[in-house]
Amino acid sequence: MLKRYKKDHDGSNVPVADIYFAKEHGIDSRNIDLDAVWAVRKLKQSGAEAYVVGGAVRDLLLGRKPKDFDISTSASPRQVQKIFWNARIIGKRFKLVHLVFKDKILEVSTFRSGEDGIEEGSSIYGNVEQDAKRRDFTINSLYYDPTDGQLLDFNNAMADFKKKRVRSILPLPASFSEDPVRMIRAVKYSVTTGFPLQFDVKRAIKKSANELARVSSSRLTEEVSKILSSGDSAKIIAELHRYKLLVYLLPCVSVFSRLHEVYASLQVLDEQIRVLKETDEAVDEGMKGQMLVALVKPIMSVSPTELTPEESFKEIFGQVKTLISPLTPPNYDVEHAAVIILEEAGTAVPKNCLRARRPVRQPGKPGFRAKQQKHGETPRKGKKVTATVAAAPVKSGPSSTSNKKRRRRKPKAATNAIHVKPELPATDD
Template sequence: MLKKLFKSLRSPLRRAKHSHSTPEVLSNRQHPIHRGDISRHAIGVVERLQSAGYQAYLVGGCVRDLLLDLDPKDFDVATSATPEQVRAEFRNARVIGRRFKLVHVHFGREIIEVATFRANHPQDEDDDPRAARHESGRILRDNVYGSLEDDAQRRDFTINALYYDPGNERILDYAHGVHDIRNHLIRLIGDPTQRYQEDPVRMLRAVRFAAKLDFDIEKHSAAPIYKLAPMLGEIPAARLFDEVLKLFLAGYAVYTYELLVDYGLFGQLFPASAAALKHNPDYTDTLIHNALANTDLRIQQGKPVTPAFLFAALLWPALPARVLKLQERGMPPIPAMQEAAHELISEQCQRIAVPKRFTLPIREIWDMQERLPRRSGKRADLLLENPRFRAGYDFLLLRESAGEQTDGLGDWWTVYQDASDSERRSMIRDLSGKDDGPAAPRKRKRSGGRRKRGADAGTTKPGND
C-alpha cells in the first residue's frame, strides 16, 4: 500500500547528510494526507498562529501516522512562537513543564500540544557543556529555542522530523523520513551513539516504534543499543514507569518484549525477571509471553487492562525461589510469600517507580496464589468473596498455561464458581480433608523445546481485570 501511496512522488528521494537544512518539500499531490483526516482543532491552532505572524506546523507522530494510513493518537504543533506568545493567542491555553515549557490548548477533552522550535544546547568555547549535559553525554537541560531547521535536527528519529502545513497541504521533510517510512526503517537523526547518550530513553523509543509500526531498526541505529543499555540506570525511576506503560499497554506488548530481550534492554528494566529468564528460560519466557499476548488481545477488544496484573506477571518468575529460601529458614508459607513479595517489589521500585496503587494489588494477587489451594471448611467461600479473587484466579490460570503443576487447582476453581451450594459442599468433601500446600514453589513441567510465542503460546487465556 505504501508503494502505491508514494508512487506519485515526482522527484526521487535522495540520501543526504542529516545536517543538511534544506527540506524535501512534498506538495499535496505527492502524499496521501488530506485536511479532512486531521482534527479541526489542530488545524485551527496552526492557522491562528500563522495568521498572528508565526511559523506553525503539525509535526511528528501525527504526520507519520497519517502517511501510514493510521489514526493519530493526538496532534502536536511546532511553532516559532514562545510559550507566552502562544498563551496570549488562546484563552483556553495552559503553559506546562519544567525541563522545557509546552502549551496545552484545551478543546473539551481534546488537547493540542504546542511546542516552540528547539535547538540542541550549544557546546562551543563560550559555553560550559557541564551546565547542560552529564559527563556521560546525557542532556540535563534542553531549553534552548531555535529555528525550524534546528528543531528538525534535534528530533530523535527521521520519521518524526516531518512537518505538515494544513494551509498549503505541504510536507517539509528535513531528514528523509518519508524515505524511511517507505522502507519501514527506524533511523536516528545524527550519530546514534551520541543521540542515545544524550537521552538513553531513545533506545526504548526505538523499540516501541519498531514494535508499533512493524518496522526494523536501521542497522547503524541498532548497533550501539546492547552496549549502551546500562545507561538506562541513569534515568529517573518515575520516568521509566511511564515508558514501560507505553511499551506494554499499547497493543503490541509481545513483540516489544522480544525486542527488549534481543537488545539487552529487558534486564535493565526488570533485573530480577531477567535473571529468572536466564535460570529458567522456558517457564519464564512462556509465562511472560502468555500474559503479554492476553494483554494485547484485551486492548484489541477494547477491554480494560490494569498495570498491576501486568507487573505481577512480569515479576512473578523471580518470586518462587525467594519464597523457598525463606521457607527453608523456617518461615511459614504465607508469611514467606509476603516477605519475598515485599523484597522483590522494593527492589523493582528502585529501577521502575511503580506507584503504591499498583504495588498493593500486585502483592494481593501473589498472596492469593498461596491461599487458593487452601479450600477446606469455609475457606473456599470466603476466598470467592475476596475482591481480589478474580485477579488471583486469572493469575493461577496464567501460571498453569506456562506449565506449572497445580494438581488441577485451576479446573477445580473454574467448576466451583458455577456450582450450586450442594455441589460445592460435595466438592469440599471430596477433598477428603486434604489441605493443599503452598502454591508458589510447586514443581513445573519442563518442555523439550521453546514454546510457541505470542497469542498461541497457551490455550488458557487469563484475564487481567
C-alpha cells in the same frame, strides 16, 4: 513536490526541505484530531508557524489513527499561553504548553535549537529547520500542516518510509550517549512500524546499552508505560531483552528463567489493547493495573498462608513494587494490580484498599473558562488559581472535613489468604 529554501550567507537560495502535498503523502484527513487542527489554525492566525509533529505524523503516514497529537510552533510558551484560554505551561529547563480539553491533552512545544536560538528564561529556541535536525530518528522528524495538507521533510525521511528503515538523524553513538532513552524508542519504533533498524543503530545500541543505568526511574517508568499500552508489548519486551536493554528497565523480569511465560502473558494484554484501539476506546486507568499484572504475575509464586486479607494485600503490594523496580508507577496502579492478583487467586480482598486518585484540576472542566475570562485570557504568573471547576454550594451546619477520629475495625481472620514469593531465576551449579 516543491522545495523550501533559505538564504545562504552569500545571499543565494539553498534548499532545506522537501514539501509534499496531500496527493503525494496520502494522509487521510479523517484520522486527524479536530482539536489539533483548531490549535494549529489558531497559532497560524496569530502569525506563528505551527505543525503537527512526531509520532502522530508517523502513524498518519502508516494509515493509522494516532492516539496523541503533538504540535510544534515558532511561538514561545508565553505567547502560546496568551493565545489559548486552556493553556498550562509545564517544565523548568525546556518549557512545554499543555492545551487541556475535556478528554485529551495536546502538547505544544516551541522550535528548539542546540545553539543559535532565541533564549527565553533558561531555554533555547530556534526555527523549524533547527528543530528538525534535533529529532531522534528520521521517521519522527516530519512536520505536517493539517490546515493546508503540506508535509515538510528536512531529513529525507520520506525516503526512509519508502525503504522501511529506522535511521538516526544525530551521529551515533553520540545520540544515545546524549539521551539513552532513544535506544528504547529505536527498538519500539522498529517493532510498531515493522521497519528494521539500520546496522549502525544496532551496533550503537550494543555499544551504549549500559548508558541506560544513569536514566532516572521516572523516565524509565514513562517508557515502559507506553510500551505496555502500545498493543505490541510482547514483541517490544522480547526485542529489548535481545538487545540487552531489558535488564536496565526490568531486572527481575530479564533474569526470569521462563521468560516465554511473560511474553505469553503480555500477548493476552496486547490483544485486549488492540480491541480497545479498534473500537476507538481509550485505555482507562483500571487497565494500568492490569498491565502490571501481565508483566509480573508469571514471575510470582502464589501459595496459601494464614495471613489476613489486609496482610496479604500489603505482601502482594510490596512484591509487585520489588518486581517492577526501578520503575515507580503511581501507588494506585500497584494497589489495583495487587487487588487483581488477590481476586484471581480467589482470596478475600480487604475493603477500601484502593486509595482514591487525586483529582486533576483541568482547564477543560466546567467553570474554568468563565474564570479565565473574568481574569483575562489566563491568570498571570505569580497569581494563585484557587479553583478550576465550578464550586458546589456550601451547606450550612458542621463542616464535613472535621477532624473526627475513625474507629478502626479489627481485621477478620482469612481462611484463603495467600503468600507471594518471587521465583528465582535458574542458576548453573
